[in-house]
Amino acid sequence: MYVIGKREFMSLFKGVKSLIVIAILLVTSYYSAKFADFLLSGIELSAKEAENIHTVGLLGLLLLLGQLFIAGLSHDTINRETHERTMRFLVTRTSRTSIVLGKFLGIWLFWFICLIISFLIISMFAQKIDIFIFSQTMSLVTYQISLTVLLSVLIPKPGFTMFLSIVVGLSFPILGLWVVFTSNVWVSWTKYITPFYYLEREDFSFLVIFIVAGIMLFFANFIFKRREC
């Protein structure tokens, strides 16, 4: 698991796409935190709003485009190896659960490092690190990574997951936010399986997002164990 995770983690730092995503994250963190200082001096905000203002830019970016970024980089984490048959090397050497968890771990660590750096940049302006907001952000990213891994197991063709990652990445925040606020009883129940409902609440209910992510990962592993490589 750790060997696969390490390789996945290292490979994510290679390539132009990753560098662009890292640059967007860091630039957004820097300028949103810098702009937050300007907002704090010019606009009257409540204590709570003022407290979180430095992380607004980064959180907004991840809420709206996080799924697109994660799926854009890792949509083919499983199916690329299945398609190119290099997966045969892996399944003949280690357990399928190790492969799924290793892939997940590698992607998760990549985003963990990126977010740590982003929050450190923000902390330079905010003069503090908000562990609660960081945990909420990590729960969102964990959910999005699990969804990406699940899609990569479900769909065998990397070309199709590429297309799907764009569709899901764009529609996910729109639909996610809609189901949170809609009164339509036929769809409102789906808010419990999206992260937005839990993130909107300012308590520890974001921990449920980790459970939902775990369930998605469980299904990904369940399907992958039955999949031919």
Added chain:
Amino acid sequence: MIAIETKQLKKSYGASPIVKGIDFIVKQEEIFGFLGRNGAGKSTLINMLTGIIQPSSGTYSLLGVKGPNDQVKKRIGVMPDYSILYSSLTAMEHLKYLSALSGKSAGKEWCMEVLTFVGLEAHARKKVAKFSFGMKKKLGIALAIIHDPELVFLDEPTSGLDAESAIQIQKLIRRLRKRGKTIFMTSHNLAEVEKLCTRIAIMKEGKIVKSGTMDELRAFYRSTIKVRIKHSPVPASEQMKLHQWLESAGTDLEVNDPYVTITVKDENRIAEIIRAFQQCRADVLRVEVEEPSLEDIFLDE
């Protein structure tokens, strides 16, 4: 000790059976060859044994451990059916990554030793994308043995290679056996299997139709022995009589003076044929007995 044992191993896709209940045993330190035409089910069988696909029914055990079992994966090495490698990695990176995955992280020295074993020591730092087909096959073998497994699966190790590369790989396989490895290989190359393998199984339409050592298979087919006799001229008065006798003695009679070729069902017939020539006042100058080759056996099946 038994390296591989299968009991009624089956694989079907929908209503189509691919492997129809296979039973066989491979002993340790054997080179076991699996022969069959395209679509006979050889690769499906190897994929089931190595955990790439799940059997529909039946059981198998590898090195005494009932499969599928993730622990036994550390004790087996697999060279897949064609060169599937990470084009962005070098040979050395491949060996390090896949050995670590097998739970036995190989150091630089061991990696170089394995690369030297397969003759790729000069290409350790070269990206696999720049490798020739033969080099990829050799690296495939290196990857199969990097974690020092007891049992090695080689799926068509020499297919698509030129004669020189194929011979090099055959030498590698022999050296692996000398190192005490059990080798399970599939091949289309009958001559190669005949030369390399200690036991052979012939698979047809998802079933094993014949298995045993080369001698056992020959013994089974020895009932049809092709004999070529060179003889002195037969007197004209005896020719008709001899021809009639030969026709009754065997099949596929070919007369092409001074040679007669005939297929007989019994070794004892050869002595009778020689006596028949002598009775017809002709000397037998040379007798050539053609052993049934694996090709004959394979084609017959």
